[in-house]
């Protein structure tokens with residue numbers, strides 16, 4: 001099968017070795033099957049996203065030898081698509097407005113990370129509120145129990161994982177979702193219109209991604225994402241969660257680890273092959289002509 005893979009960075013800091021591994025792996029896996037490699041800029045958190053980080057992403061990935069299809073999908077340009085999904089869920093009575101804690105909502109805008117505590121499971125304080133009672137600044141939460149009830153004939157949902165550590169078929173049960181996820185935040189007007197959770201699911205479907213390749217710290221996120229796919233009738237990709245690149249102390253690299261930023265290695269005259277070796281990837285395979293759909297300049301094309 002020809003894979004369609006994607007790398008989906010948030011332009012909120014420099015790319016480091018962990019990002020390089022994820023992007024190179026997604027690129028190599030697509031290339032090995034004569035497939036397509038896509039890039040998506042996850043810039044819905046407008047308070048933290050910066051054009052200079054986005055420019056650096058294109059520059060670093062290009063330097064690493066990666067080529068991707070244009071135009072690049074930028075989430076900040078897709079609020080209409082996300083709004084339509086929220087309206088659909090609202091019309092079916094599956095989301096409700098919530099005026100509870102900001103911390104949860106801030107967390108919903110970015111993808112979860114290892115070492116950053118997940119917000120506690122939401123107790124459902126605002127559950128049952130009608131959409132008509134939404135006030136400016138209220139979040140929108142998915143009513144998990146209602147969503148599950150609308151899918152009874154399809155439960156448990158399942159997804160396929162090909163990453164070595166979690167390989168196999170995983171059941172997305174009501175029990176896991178209610179215990180681990182609670183009613184997730186899907187939208188909020190004054191921070192971002194949509195959560196990472198929902199935007200990523202819609203974009204993976206719109207980009208026809210066959211294989212979601214990302215760090216193992218996002219494995220748990222797959223459970224509510226698979227539920228959203230079922231509720232929105234979206235195709236379900238295969239998941240491939242890869243090992244995390246860690247520092248000498250065993251900690252996952254974070255955006256603030258400037259010492260391991262690709263830009264720092266570049267400034268120290270390392271080459272792309274050095275980066276591949278550092279993250280444990282073999283030298284770049286010789287590219288068969290036409291294996292990756294033509295990707296031209298590393299800059300983004302206006303959409």
Ligand code: GLU
Nearest residue numbers: 008009010042111200214
């Ligand atoms: N934008 C997310 C991050 O920077 C990646 C999300 C994903 O790959 O699904 O961690």
